[in-house]
Amino acid sequence: MSKQLIRRYWDCANARDWDGFAATLHPEVEYRVPQTRERIRGIADYVAFNAGYPGDWTLEVVRLLTDGDEAVSEIAFHVEQQTLNGICFFTIQDGLIRRIDDWWPEPYEAPPRAVATERY
Structure with missing residues (x-):
């Protein structure tokens, strides 16, 4: 059940189906971005945050x-001719998404290492 819920969440986001997106969320949903220390609470504000995201993205x-009642997803977020990788940790309560911790790793060059590493 959790897998279908998270798939529906992402499918609705990608389709800009904000009513369907909202239907996946618990009334007390909490969204967090640890890197920026942002937090959004409640369905209306969280849907507005996503619906107003700038750019032509998929x-x-x-x-x-x-x-x-836990899930993690990795997404490829395509916007303005670049692709960003996002990792979301979900907590599910009463069959709905109750909490989302959204991580957006930025690419960077690896520093010199004391041990041999392999690049891929």
Whole structure:
């Protein structure tokens, strides 16, 4: 059930189906971005945050893992001729998404290492 819920969440976001998106969320949903220390609470504000995101973007689910009332997804977020990788940790309560911790790793050059590493 968790896997279908998270897939629906991303499918609705990608389709800009904000009513369907809202239907995946718990009334007390909490969204957090740890890097920027931003937090949004409640369905209306969270939907508005996503609906107002600038640019002509699309996303695709790269990986989705679920375990009971927890899930994690990796997405490829395509916007303005670049692709960003996002990782979301979901907590599910009463069959709806209650909390989202959204991580957006930025690419960077690896520093010199004392041990041999392999690049891929």
